[in-house]
Amino acid sequence: MRLILLGPPGAGKGTQSARIVERFGIPQLSTGDMLRAAVKAGTPVGLKAKAIMDAGNLVPDEVVIGIVADRIDEADARKGFILDGFPRTIAQADALEAMLAKKGLVLDIVVELKVDRSKLIDRIVKRAEETKARGEPVRKDDDPEVFKTRLAAYDRDTAQIAPYYKARGRLIELDGMRPIDEVWRDVEKTLAHLDEKAVTR
Known part of the structure; x- marks a missing residue:
């Protein structure tokens, strides 16, 4: 079972991913x-990534792919995997499709957690206020302005991915x-x- 979990920051992807893993x-x-x-293990692609990062550059798509x-060739991923934070762009989604096809694999499903943006921001603002009221430092990700910036970045880049997979009949949208x-x-x-279908194939 190979899947991608989509949704903006604060949608609950981390919580649901942990349950899927279990x-x-x-x-x-x-x-x-x-x-x-990969960098720590010193793999060929890891060394290439390290040289690029050491030069202060962003790791290009082909290296990430x-x-x-x-990674998906390792034993624990043979039954499947959840991709987190990738792909972020249409170019990465195309590259992922091509890479999986070379291995004779396909992405089974893309699950998108749909959320109401205004309510999401309200939720983060409330959480930040409660944290402050307890006298605790607010997590960087829970700072409403930081959160709005992350949300805008998601809308600019990753939000294109849902229609890409919808057009291919792989997208399931959940509230x-x-x-x-x-x-x-x-x-x-x-x-x-999906799991039952895989067993019967």
Whole structure:
């Protein structure tokens, strides 16, 4: 079961990903974590990424795709994986499709957690206020202005990905504004159906 979980910051992707990992036994693959691991392991693509980063440049798509390609060949990803934070652009989505096709694999499903932007910002503002009221420092990600910037970046880049997969018949949209357990019920039902199909193939 190979899937992507989409949704803006604060939509609950991290919470749902953790439950998918536990329920279906597939790893959650973060491009940031994979990049750091490849650099630390000194793999050919990791060394290439390190040289680019040491020069103060952004790691290009082909290097990131190479790191993802290496990672999904590892034993724990043979049953499937959740991609976290990738792809972020149409070019990356195209490159991912091509890379998987070379391996004889396909992406099974893309789950998008749909949220009401204004309510999401209200939720973050409230959480920041409650944190301050307790006398605790507000997490950087919970700063309303930082959050709005991250939301704008998501809308500018990653929000293009949902229509891309919708056109290919792979997108499932779920209401992410409901309580966590209700969202999980739908996520689990959707993925369990996929899992059954994989077993019978």
